Amino acid sequence: MNQTIVEARNLIKHYKDLNALDDVNLSLSANRIYGLLGRNGAGKTTLMSILTAQAFATSGEALVFGESAYENDAVLSRICFIRESQKYPDDFQPQHAFRSAALFYRNWDQGLADRLAEDFQLPVKRRIKKLSRGQLSAVGVIIGLASRAELTFFDEPYLGLDAVARQLFYDRLVEDYAEHPRTIILSSHLIDEVANLLEHVVVIDKGRIIMDADAEQIRGSAVTVSGSAEKVDAFLAGRSILHRETLGSLASVTVDEVLSGRERAQAQEMGLELSPVSLQQLVVRKTMAGGAGASATSGDFANDTLEARR
Amino acid sequence: MIDDSKPIFMQIAELIENGIVDGSMAEESQVPSTNEFAAFHRINPATAAKGVNVLVDSGILYKRRGIGMFVATGARAQLVARRTEEFFEQYVKPLALEARKLGISTEQLNSMIERSSGLDPETGTDKERSAAL
Numbered sequence: 001m002n003q004t005i006v007e008a009r010n011l012i013k014h015y016k017d018l019n020a021l022d023d024v025n026l027s028l029s030a031n032r033i034y035g036l037l038g039r040n041g042a043g044k045t046t047l048m049s050i051l052t053a054q055a056f057a058t059s060g061e062a063l064v065f066g067e068s069a070y071e072n073d074a075v076l077s078r079i080c081f082i083r084e085s086q087k088y089p090d091d092f093q094p095q096h097a098f099r100s101a102a103l104f105y106r107n108w109d110q111g112l113a114d115r116l117a118e119d120f121q122l123p124v125k126r127r128i129k130k131l132s133r134g135q136l137s138a139v140g141v142i143i144g145l146a147s148r149a150e151l152t153f154f155d156e157p158y159l160g161l162d163a164v165a166r167q168l169f170y171d172r173l174v175e176d177y178a179e180h181p182r183t184i185i186l187s188s189h190l191i192d193e194v195a196n197l198l199e200h201v202v203v204i205d206k207g208r209i210i211m212d213a214d215a216e217q218i219r220g221s222a223v224t225v226s227g228s229a230e231k232v233d234a235f236l237a238g239r240s241i242l243h244r245e246t247l248g249s250l251a252s253v254t255v256d257e258v259l260s261g262r263e264r265a266q267a268q269e270m271g272l273e274l275s276p277v278s279l280q281q282l283v284v285r286k287t288m289a290g291g292a293g294a295s296a297t298s299g300d301f302a303n304d305t306l307e308a309r310r
Numbered sequence: 311m312i313d314d315s316k317p318i319f320m321q322i323a324e325l326i327e328n329g330i331v332d333g334s335m336a337e338e339s340q341v342p343s344t345n346e347f348a349a350f351h352r353i354n355p356a357t358a359a360k361g362v363n364v365l366v367d368s369g370i371l372y373k374r375r376g377i378g379m380f381v382a383t384g385a386r387a388q389l390v391a392r393r394t395e396e397f398f399e400q401y402v403k404p405l406a407l408e409a410r411k412l413g414i415s416t417e418q419l420n421s422m423i424e425r426s427s428g429l430d431p432e433t434g435t436d437k438e439r440s441a442a443l
Contacts, residue, residue, distance in 0.1 A: 197352065
């Protein structure tokens with residue numbers, strides 16, 4: 001059931017003056033929906049490109065279905081990688097792209113592709129060059145879903161898609177995944193929109209994986225405590241603080257910790273307010289905390305700890 | 311409907327429990343499949359299945375092979391008993407704490423609770439008072 005289908009060991013990718021991937025270790029299990037999250041330039045696309053054999057790692061090893069994917073048709077035909085800006089031949093129409101995909105992917109479902117094209121109101125006989133940004137994204141989304149590849153990567157597939165079309169994508173993804181379980185890696189900046197779809201979350205920052213955990217485990221792993229600054233600080237003394245905001249004598253502090261039932265009751269008795277931290281907020285805090293730690297020691301936000309303030 | 315306050319599978323389990331307690335999901339009736347829950351709430355099917363399984367483990371739901379999930383007989387009584395126990399912690403305690411903060415005496419609190427028995431369960435308005443106006 002929890003068969004590993006992707007295994008990356010000590011992956012390093014150097015560009016001229018940049019470590020795009022800095023010793024990445026990752027393993028992905030079959031039939032789960034993963035979220036690959038991180039800021040622009042964090043290394044998400046580089047990682048996906050290497051796993052799908054579209055780029056070479058400087059060092060390290062990447063195995064997909066137990067083998068290297070490079071020039072390995074047996075492996076590549078089981079992988080679908082939908083890039084943010086996929087290039088197509090100049091005179092291609094969406095229907096040509098679908099026909100090529102049908103030849104390549106053995107699980108291709110033409111009926112699903114037709115239904116999706118209708119749902120997204122995609123003009124399948126217009127030249128791809130003439131499509132809008134959103135329609136171009138729809139072509140990718142349709143190929144990604146209808147290919148039913150055992151391992152499907154969506155790299156920010158939503159550019160130019162409006163809120164309605166994005167919701168359509170998420171709905172169709174959940175429906176089709178429920179009927180045809182497979183491994184899906186969804187890279188996205190719109191974390192709030194996809195958070196509930198994810199079973200597992202991988203966060204990458206500056207080429208390093210800083211979070212790799214089940215979504216349900218992350219949910220509730222942080223909490224924001226607010227109230228009078230004095231009481232908040234007394235309550236949170238000695239805890240690892242992700243973020244701190246103050247307004248006059250009030251403070252709102254996010255800690256990266258789970259509070260026990262007793263601690264919650266204690267906070268309530270002290271008149272403190274506890275509020276949940278969304279996955280998006282948590283990722284923002286985590287990636288900001290890392291940035292502040294590396295680049296600045298001003299300690300005025302994000303990387304602030306109570307000890308430092310005293 | 312789904313928020314960030316606690317794990318989604320717990321929220322799914324609670325939603326089903328609420329349906330059983332308020333009678334909209336009768337005992338021995340079939341509950342939606344995990345895929346239907348996933349599609350409806352736009353959540354991961356594995357998460358929906360986890361929520362349903364919590365209720366199977368506690369005997370609230372049971373599985374009929376090849377057909378689906380059903381509400382067990384006695385599920386409502388079991389849930390009401392458990393929720394009555396939780397009622398003190400979740401509602402009475404914070405109520406008493408807030409009352410103390412505001413300097414409301416136990417007598418005043420009791421009279422407020424008595425007054426609330428005249429509330430219309432639909433609108434939350436005071437029936438006697440609105441009739442008097």
